[in-house]
Amino acid sequence: MRPFRATGEFVAFCLDTLRSLFRRPFQFAETIQQAWFLVSVSILPTALVAIPFGAVVALQLGSLTKQLGAQSFSGAASIIAVVREAGPIVTALLIAGAGGAAMCADLGARKIREELDAMRVLGIDPIQRLVVPRVLASAVVAVLLNGVVSAVGIAGGYVFTVMLQDGTPGAYLASFAALGQVADLVSAELRALVFGILAALVGCYLGMTAKGGPKGVGQAVNTSVVVSFMLLFAVNFVMVAIYFQVVPQKGS
Template sequence: MAVRSDTRPVDALGHALREFGQLVALGLDVFLGMFRRPFQVREFIQQFWFVASVSIVPAALISIPFGAVITLQLGSLTQQIGAEAFNGAASVLAVLQQASPIVTALVVAGAAGSAICADLGARTIREEIDAMEVLGVPVIQRLVVPRVQATMIVAALLNGMVSVVGIVGGYFFNVIMQGGTPGAFLASFSALAHLPDLWVGTIKALIFGFIAGVVASYRGLRPRGGPKGVGDVVNQSVVITFLLLFFVNFVISLVYVQIVPPPEV
């Protein structure tokens, strides 16, 4: 009697690899479509306004406690090792390089990305996407590219807002609650921070916005099982985006540390 081996893990791995390959292919198509005419200006403006309207308030509310927690934790640590003078630089660099782009990406993916995925999923189950393809309308150029562009631009702008709010909140909590001196906070920041620290945060926000838009669009164009499937792909898009964001953030941070030398004190 022959014993059949369980091939389910192999099949699941193959399915995951196919899905990842299709996601990468869609990302390449979207990236190339950004430089290809016709440009969907009206759709881009509508999506930009929508993504910004659902992301600004949550990002601002999250950035205040986020910056406060970082400042309080770093302030306690620097006091223990006798390095209070560097608390400003440490907290500001942590906000610029890590906290701000991550907070921005999580808000964009959770609020705007889920809405984009639900919208495209609803269009798909209503067979609007199939009708556009039958009529010869390029779905990626018409629907996906403007949404990804909107998430990228909004993420970059929100990153600047979150950085400012986080730094101001960190300054307040360090000076008011921990008894730090304003001069030491500002002096350490100007001595240890440099312009690439700001650029890497902005680049991260752009990349994270691109990933959030592509993943939301990819899952939204492939729902299964009717309206229930739309809800499932929305949840999947948020989870997949979060996983990719943290992995990509690790890679970018590792490369940045290796190629950008720290300023001399």
């Protein structure tokens, strides 16, 4: 029964966090500080991962479209793949791996030092004071990082398609208008927002429930990364399936 109990406690934790969003005072300074921390640990790895990711997508799809005789649509296929899937997935992995793990370690250390209990004794709600700012910061940074991944991935795909596959620069961008639409970007940004919130919630929950001293904190950090990855991929599949059912695609 332990997994069901943990699931119920996590759902209750999420509901408490949602309720604390509308309570005053709002921790504006803490939110800005956490957002800056997430940007500082995520922006460079995000850009470095996005370049080869976009290049690999462009090379694979460029080769496939050439075999099918539809090389003029290689740009559209590459851009759609980067915007729809690469951006949100890379953002989710980096936010969960770097940001979520750091949140879990921070709150876990506070837990074993009994700082959270001391805050409750003083009448301070740890969820409102510590969790809410981290969740909001993670959500905002995830949306911004998704835009960075999309822009860098498209630029990397453009360079590799034009230079290595002798693609036409104008056709690379013009073909996207034939198949792409604004809903693709909106869907990607929405998924990045949800992924950022989930990664922060998982990291904060496991950090605040860590037990067993420093060893327990390390185990909680490892667990937070694994659980975040599994949850994010499952949620991504559901949201993508809903998107294709709700939004009509161009050319279909």
